[in-house]
Amino acid sequence: MNLTSHPAWESLTDQADTIPHLAELFDEDPRRAEKFQIDAAGLFFDYSKNLITEATMKSLLELANAAGLRDRIDAMFRGDKINTTEDRAVLHTALRAPRTASIQVDGVDVVPEVHKVLDRMAVFSDRIRSGEWKGHTGKRIKNIVNIGIGGSDLGPVMAYEALRHYTDRSLTFRFVSNVDGTDFAEATHDLDPSETLFIISSKTFTTQETMSNASTARDWLLCGLGGDAAAVAKHFVAVSTSAEKVAAFGIDTANMFGFWDWVGGRYSMVSAIGLSNMIALGADHFRDMLAGFHEMDEHFRTAPFDRNIPVLHGLLGLWYSDFFGAQTMAVLPYEQYLKRFPAYLQQLTMESNGKHVQLNGSEVDADTGVIYWGEPGTNGQHSFYQLIHQGTRLIPCDFIAFAKSLNPLGRHHDLLMSNVFAQTEALAFGKTLDEVEADGTPAELAPHRVFEGNRPSNVIMGEKLTPAALGRLVSLYEMSVFTQSVLWNINPFDQWGVELGKVLAQRIIPELESAEEPDLQHDSSTNALIRRYRKLRRA
Numbered sequence: 001m002n003l004t005s006h007p008a009w010e011s012l013t014d015q016a017d018t019i020p021h022l023a024e025l026f027d028e029d030p031r032r033a034e035k036f037q038i039d040a041a042g043l044f045f046d047y048s049k050n051l052i053t054e055a056t057m058k059s060l061l062e063l064a065n066a067a068g069l070r071d072r073i074d075a076m077f078r079g080d081k082i083n084t085t086e087d088r089a090v091l092h093t094a095l096r097a098p099r100t101a102s103i104q105v106d107g108v109d110v111v112p113e114v115h116k117v118l119d120r121m122a123v124f125s126d127r128i129r130s131g132e133w134k135g136h137t138g139k140r141i142k143n144i145v146n147i148g149i150g151g152s153d154l155g156p157v158m159a160y161e162a163l164r165h166y167t168d169r170s171l172t173f174r175f176v177s178n179v180d181g182t183d184f185a186e187a188t189h190d191l192d193p194s195e196t197l198f199i200i201s202s203k204t205f206t207t208q209e210t211m212s213n214a215s216t217a218r219d220w221l222l223c224g225l226g227g228d229a230a231a232v233a234k235h236f237v238a239v240s241t242s243a244e245k246v247a248a249f250g251i252d253t254a255n256m257f258g259f260w261d262w263v264g265g266r267y268s269m270v271s272a273i274g275l276s277n278m279i280a281l282g283a284d285h286f287r288d289m290l291a292g293f294h295e296m297d298e299h300f301r302t303a304p305f306d307r308n309i310p311v312l313h314g315l316l317g318l319w320y321s322d323f324f325g326a327q328t329m330a331v332l333p334y335e336q337y338l339k340r341f342p343a344y345l346q347q348l349t350m351e352s353n354g355k356h357v358q359l360n361g362s363e364v365d366a367d368t369g370v371i372y373w374g375e376p377g378t379n380g381q382h383s384f385y386q387l388i389h390q391g392t393r394l395i396p397c398d399f400i401a402f403a404k405s406l407n408p409l410g411r412h413h414d415l416l417m418s419n420v421f422a423q424t425e426a427l428a429f430g431k432t433l434d435e436v437e438a439d440g441t442p443a444e445l446a447p448h449r450v451f452e453g454n455r456p457s458n459v460i461m462g463e464k465l466t467p468a469a470l471g472r473l474v475s476l477y478e479m480s481v482f483t484q485s486v487l488w489n490i491n492p493f494d495q496w497g498v499e500l501g502k503v504l505a506q507r508i509i510p511e512l513e514s515a516e517e518p519d520l521q522h523d524s525s526t527n528a529l530i531r532r533y534r535k536l537r538r539a
C-alpha cells in the first residue's frame, strides 16, 4: 500500500488544513517548548516552532512505522544491499565505526579494511604535515590541491571551511572541481609547483571534469619542474576505488588510498576522499570528526523514533513538502565557518531524494526531495529574509548555531545569537495589525508592516563547532534524508538523473572540436546554439 492511502496520511491532510496559528499553539500549552525539544548526541534540537501538534507527530510517526523505517535502518547498518538499482550495500556508517565493530559485506568484515586505510592516511598526513614528505626538487610540500567533483569535492570543501579553525595554517588548501579552466587557473596561479601536492579524488577515476583537471595539473607540474615525468610520483596521490585506472594515469598505486563501492559519492567525505581534510586537520581531529558522526549514527540507530533527532527532522521536512506544498527550505547557519554547508546539503538532499519512481519502479504519488538553500546568518537577513517573513510562500527554516564562538570578539557572539532567537520568534509570532497600529503607524502603511507569523523553523544548537560537532551535524542530515527516502519508498543512493546530460555532452564534444562544419542532427535550438558557439569562438 502506498503511504498516501494510509489513514495517517489522510489524517495529516486534515490536520494541515486546520492547524491553529503558532501563537495560539504556544498560548494554549505552556509546556509546548519542552514537549518538542530533544537534547541528544551532543546537539539540542528545538522543533517546537513548527506547525505541529502532538497529534501531528503521532500521525507522522505512524507513517514512519508503516513505512518500515525500523527495518530499513537495521538493513542499512547491517550492510544489506539496499541500493537496489546498483546492487550495493550502503555503509558510510562503517567508515566511522570504531575499530572494535564488525560489519559484514558479502561475508567479509569491512571494519579492519576501513581502519587500515585510515591508518595509512594518518601516516601520509603526518609526513606531509611534518615536512618529511618532500617534492621532486627536495622542497617540502606547502600547498595541497584536491581535484574532484560532486561527492569527491563538496564534502572536503565544506569540512575544510567548517574546521578551518583547527587546520595547519602553514599549509594552503585549494579545491578544483569545475571543468571550466578558470577553476584550475585561479586555484594554482600563485602556487609553486615544487611545493604543491595534487590529490586526485575520484571514486571511478573516469569522471570527465576530474580527469581533465588532473591531466592539466600534470602538465602544469611538469612544465614548472622542467618536464621530468618522475616528478609525478612526489606530487600526485590518488583516492579511488580503481587501482587499475590510477596506475594507468601514472600515479604509483603505493600512493593511492582506496575505498569501496558501498560508499556513495555524496556520503564519502569520511572515507579517503577526506584525505585533504586529514592533512589539514591532523589525524586526531579527523578521528574526532568520525567519532561525532558515529555518535549521531548510533543515536539514529537506537533512539525511539519520538526521541530521535534525524527521524523527527526528516518527518518535519516531509510534512511541509507533502502537506503544505512547501517548495524549498532554508538552512541558515549562524556560524561563518559553515558557509559551504548549504551547498553541501544541496547535493545530499537533492541528489539523494530527487526521484520520481519508487523502489519497485512505479511512479511516486507525493512530492519527493527537499530543496535546501541558504547563506550564513546574519548576511541572509539583509537579503532574502524579507520573502521568508512577508512573502507568499512557506519556507521552513533550519537555524544552526553554537553557544561558543571560535573567535570570541567583544560582543559579537551575543549579537549573532540574539539574531537567531529573534528571527525564529519573529517568524513564528509575527506582528499583528493591532500591534502595528498601536505603534502609531499611519493607517496606509500599517498593512505593509504586518508580519503574519506562523512561519515554522527548527533550531539546531551545539556547544561549539568542533570536528565532532560537524560530524554529528552532517550525520543528522544524512539520516534525515534517509528517513524521508523510506517514507517516499525511493532509493536515495543512486543518481541516474545525472547520466543523460553526460552522454549527450560526449556526443557534442566532437561537434565543437571538428575542423569541418559538423552535420548537426539535434533539435533546431541545439543546432543553432552549437553553430553560434563555433562562429563566436572563431571571431
Ligand code: G6Q
Pocket: 149, 150, 151, 152, 201, 202, 203, 204, 205, 206, 207, 210, 264, 265, 266, 267, 351, 495
Ligand atoms: C555522488 C555522485 C557524484 C560523484 C561525482 C564524482 O553521490 O555520485 O556527485 O561523487 O560524479 O564521481 P567520482 O568520484 O567517481 O569522480
